[in-house]
Structures are given as structure tokens and as C-alpha cells.
Amino acid sequence: MRADAFLAAADTLPLASLDTLVGPGGLVVVAPHPDDESLGCGGLIAAARAEGRDVRLVVVSDGCGSHTHSALYPPEKLRTLREDETRRAVAVLGMDPARVTFLRLPDAHVPSDGHRAEAAALAVAEAARACVASAVFVTWRHDPHCDHKAAAAIVGLARPRMPGVRTYEYPVWGWTLPPETEVGxxxxxxxxxxxxxxxxxxxxxxxxxxxxxDLIHDDPTGFRLEPAMIDRLCGPSERFVAITE
Structure with missing residues (x-):
């Protein structure tokens, strides 16, 4: 199926209650970078916390790839900034910032396999155990960013350690794929x-x-989210593709 048709179909998936989507337990959101949790699952997190559900967030990369030429924010300072931003964001959503795990794998170089990926999978499984999760959410495997694909692969490695836990993928960058891209x-x-x-x-x-x-204003190559992308992802519903294989 072409990417454009897939995403259009995702926009028409059936609406479901939180109980139907998640099941009876807590949930884990896996974000490749600080901000993906809010973009793809901010409404889910807020809805779950409004019901008193236990929510855990695992942030996979250190986020240091967004501004690689800033003298004001060298990598360690940028990492600290992005982690602080994430804590503030989840607090807005009603989540305890202490329930965020930062794996600090290198931005743009998150592994899909090997010992570091296995260690990340163990961290995801531990987060699921800690909140008695009945569902885990991670970025779509076809998102056109290597770390988003790797995060999906890490959750794939974690699945055997989480029997009975539902797995869903959420698109973030999918709409930037060439429309003719085949995605299954x-x-x-x-x-x-x-x-x-x-x-x-x-x-x-x-x-x-x-x-x-423009908080980080000394890097002309720095990343910035486009308002149109934010508007798309902050619409009235969030899309979750079920992974069953």
C-alpha cells in the first residue's frame, strides 16, 4: 500500500474508548526523541492520566542532533535542556516527571539491534512491568527518520519480554514520506x-x-518543528496502528 493511502486510511480508523485501546492496565510510550511523546501521544497520555492510569515514558535518544552547530548549547547542555523540556511537557499532560526514563542513546544513531538495542528493549520491558502495562506505544516503523525506525525495532525486541501486552505504532513524520512509498x-x-x-x-x-x-538562535542549521506539522498532530484524534505479527 502506498504511504499516502495508508495514512489516509489511518485517519479513518475506528474511534475507540481508552479502555478498548489500552486494556485494563497502565501504558508505556516510547519516544525516539524528546518531543515525540507529546506530538504523537500527548492526548493519549493526558486522557490516561485523567483516568488515573499509570503512564511511563521511555525516551530513547539524547536529542543532541537537533542543534549540532550551537556554541551556546554544546551536546551535554543541549541534552540537559531537552530532558528538562520533556519533564515540563509531561507534567502539563498530568504525568509524574519522575516516571520518565532517558536512555541517552546517540541521536541519529539509535541502534536497531546488538547489545545496546537489547539493553534498551530491557528498559522498555521494565517500564511495562513497573506500571503493569497492557499496551505499549512507539513510533511507526515507516517514519522517515532512522531513530523512529530503530525505536520500533527496539519495541519489537521487547515484545517477547512483555507477553499479553498490546503494541501500537504512531506516525509522526509519516506525512513527509514520498506518497508513492510502499509501506505494506x-x-x-x-x-x-x-x-x-x-x-x-x-x-x-x-x-x-x-x-x-528561536531559543537556540546561534545555529542556522538547527531543527525547528513546522507549525503545519504541529497543527496536523494536534488534531481531534490520535492514530494508533496495531502490531500483531
Missing amino acids: GAPQGLRLDVSAFSAIKAKAVYAHESQTT
Whole structure:
């Protein structure tokens, strides 16, 4: 199936309740970078916390690849900034910042296999155990960023350690794929109505100031989220593709 058709179909997946989507337990969100959790799952996190569910976040990379030419924010300072932004963002969503795990793998070089990937998979499985998770959410395996693909692979490695836990993938960068890209069969999965949490989600996204403002102003090559992308991902529903194989 072409990417454009797949994503259009994802936009029409059935709407489901949180119970139907997640099941009875807690949930784990796996984010390749600080900010992916808010972009792809901010409404999910807010809805789960509004019900008192235990939510854990595993951030895979150190986020240091967004501004590689900044003298004001060399890598260690940038990593600290991005982790602080993530804590602020999840607090907006109602989540305890202490329940975020930062794996600090190298941005743009997150491994899909090998001992470091296996260690990351163990961390995901431990987060699932800690919150008695019935579902884990990670970025779509076809997202056109190597770390997003690697995060999906890491969750794939974790699945045998999480029997009975549902796995879903959420697209973040999928809409930037060439439309003719082949991405496999039609999506199966569900959407969650997050319209009640749209303002909270947007506030969480914008808590990542290094990615949404000119906070880091001395790197002309630095990354910045486009408003159109934020608007797309902060719509009334979030899309979750079920992984069953």
C-alpha cells in the first residue's frame, strides 16, 4: 500500500474508548526523541492520566542532533535542556516527571539491534512491568527518520519480554514520506478522540521550546518543528496502528 493511502486510511480508523485501546492496565510510550511523546501521544497520555492510569515514558535518544552547530548549547547542555523540556511537557499532560526514563542513546544513531538495542528493549520491558502495562506505544516503523525506525525495532525486541501486552505504532513524520512509498498492508488499529485534551497537548508540544522557538538562535542549521506539522498532530484524534505479527 502506498504511504499516502495508508495514512489516509489511518485517519479513518475506528474511534475507540481508552479502555478498548489500552486494556485494563497502565501504558508505556516510547519516544525516539524528546518531543515525540507529546506530538504523537500527548492526548493519549493526558486522557490516561485523567483516568488515573499509570503512564511511563521511555525516551530513547539524547536529542543532541537537533542543534549540532550551537556554541551556546554544546551536546551535554543541549541534552540537559531537552530532558528538562520533556519533564515540563509531561507534567502539563498530568504525568509524574519522575516516571520518565532517558536512555541517552546517540541521536541519529539509535541502534536497531546488538547489545545496546537489547539493553534498551530491557528498559522498555521494565517500564511495562513497573506500571503493569497492557499496551505499549512507539513510533511507526515507516517514519522517515532512522531513530523512529530503530525505536520500533527496539519495541519489537521487547515484545517477547512483555507477553499479553498490546503494541501500537504512531506516525509522526509519516506525512513527509514520498506518497508513492510502499509501506505494506492497510492499517489495522484504532483512533482515540483527544479533542478534550487538544489545548493541553499543544501546550505540552510548545514546552519543547528548543524545537518550537528561536531559543537556540546561534545555529542556522538547527531543527525547528513546522507549525503545519504541529497543527496536523494536534488534531481531534490520535492514530494508533496495531502490531500483531
